Amino acid sequence: MEEFIQNMPKAELHLHIEGTFEPELMFEIAQRNQISIPYASVEELKNAYKFSCLQDFLDIYYQGAQVLQHEKDFYDLTMAYLKKCKEQNIRHTEIMFDPQTHTERGIPFESVLTGIHNACLDAQKEFGISFVLIMSFLRHLSEEEAFKTLKQAEPFKDKIMAIGLDSSEKGNPPLKFVRVFQAAVEQGYIPLAHAGEEGDADYIWQAIDLLQVHRIDHGNNCITDRNLVEEIIERDLALTVCPLSNVALKVVPNIDKHPLKIMMQLGLYLTINSDDPAYFGGYINENFNAIQNSLDLSRWDLYTLAKNSFVYSLASFDEKSKYLEELDRYYEKYLD
Numbered sequence: 245m246e247e248f249i250q251n252m253p254k255a256e257l258h259l260h261i262e263g264t265f266e267p268e269l270m271f272e273i274a275q276r277n278q279i280s281i282p283y284a285s286v287e288e289l290k291n292a293y294k295f296s297c298l299q300d301f302l303d304i305y306y307q308g309a310q311v312l313q314h315e316k317d318f319y320d321l322t323m324a325y326l327k328k329c330k331e332q333n334i335r336h337t338e339i340m341f342d343p344q345t346h347t348e349r350g351i352p353f354e355s356v357l358t359g360i361h362n363a364c365l366d367a368q369k370e371f372g373i374s375f376v377l378i379m380s381f382l383r384h385l386s387e388e389e390a391f392k393t394l395k396q397a398e399p400f401k402d403k404i405m406a407i408g409l410d411s412s413e414k415g416n417p418p419l420k421f422v423r424v425f426q427a428a429v430e431q432g433y434i435p436l437a438h439a440g441e442e443g444d445a446d447y448i449w450q451a452i453d454l455l456q457v458h459r460i461d462h463g464n465n466c467i468t469d470r471n472l473v474e475e476i477i478e479r480d481l482a483l484t485v486c487p488l489s490n491v492a493l494k495v496v497p498n499i500d501k502h503p504l505k506i507m508m509q510l511g512l513y514l515t516i517n518s519d520d521p522a523y524f525g526g527y528i529n530e531n532f533n534a535i536q537n538s539l540d541l542s543r544w545d546l547y548t549l550a551k552n553s554f555v556y557s558l559a560s561f562d563e564k565s566k567y568l569e570e571l572d573r574y575y576e577k578y579l580d
């Protein structure tokens with residue numbers, strides 16, 4: 245099965261670029277920027293990656309991101325992830341970035357965006373990987389700050405397809421961002437949001453009704469509300485599930501108790517993603533392997549999850565058709 249997963253063409257739809265910051269690269273960039281990290285070694289830093297909830301993780305994740313200062317740092321970070329995509333047979337990736345994590349520290353929006361975008365263009369040329377950029381608002385910050393970020397993005401609008409909503413969920417409901425989402429949609433951005441990771445089903449209702457999201461990031465907690473599950477299916481919305489993230493952040497007690505199979509059986513459209521792979525113990529294939537092992541998923545289940553990743557992506561019609569054909573050919577080979 246591991247080989248089947250490794251070679252299967254797939255898309256990643258839920259990935260924070262700041263969450264791909266491997267400790268080794270963090271130390272390297274810290275050294276060249278002459279910034280000190282409050283850990284003596286890579287080992288010591290890795291040992292600190294023990295979280296009891298989302299906020300525990302976010303504290304260390306924002307701390308790590310401080311090392312990123314220059315356009316080249318964002319380029320190197322993104323290129324390192326895109327090399328992983330090539331190794332793991334990711335054909336298309338939708339990369340979230342958190343501009344406020346950087347602009348709050350005085351880093352120009354342009355350095356962040358240009359570094360990430362140039363790496364994506366190079367990977368498209370060299371590895372044939374297509375991409376979409378998603379600008380995510382930090383929900384622990386104010387609506388006013390989100391509006392400022394939307395304004396800063398204006399000169400780069402053609403490079404960013406969608407907006408997202410991430411960071412500390414509890415106490416920061418989608419309702420807080422209705423106006424900025426409306427303004428962004430008027431400018432042509434596609435609305436997406438994290439909902440129902442730690443927040444309850446009501447946050448997911450708000451994300452679909454008030455923010456009118458086209459996809460739900462995580463969404464696990466929808467299973468507590470039968471009407472919500474039906475509504476999500478009816479509206480043809482996919483959930484971007486992140487199994488290793490859910491274990492690391494104690495959203496589920498362990499991988500064997502992950503509700504993914506139940507969610508599939510309910511008829512929800514799911515995809516598998518890595519969220520913040522440098523912090524949660526694996527990239528997309530490690531997520532597929534972990535969930536396949538624990539829930540005994542069949543090849544058909546894996547194919548369905550990969551198919552959803554293309555169908556519910558924001559890739560162009562031509563790209564989607566090409567990837568879906570490739571996936572079908574791949575799966576048929578195993579039927580013989």
Ligand SMILES: Nc1ncnc2[nH]cnc12
Nearest residue numbers: 260410411412438519520
């Ligand atoms: N899993 C997650 N939930 C909310 N915000 C995040 N930012 C990075 N990873 C996140």
Ligand SMILES: [Zn+2]
Nearest residue numbers: 410438461519
């Ligand atoms: Zn996330």
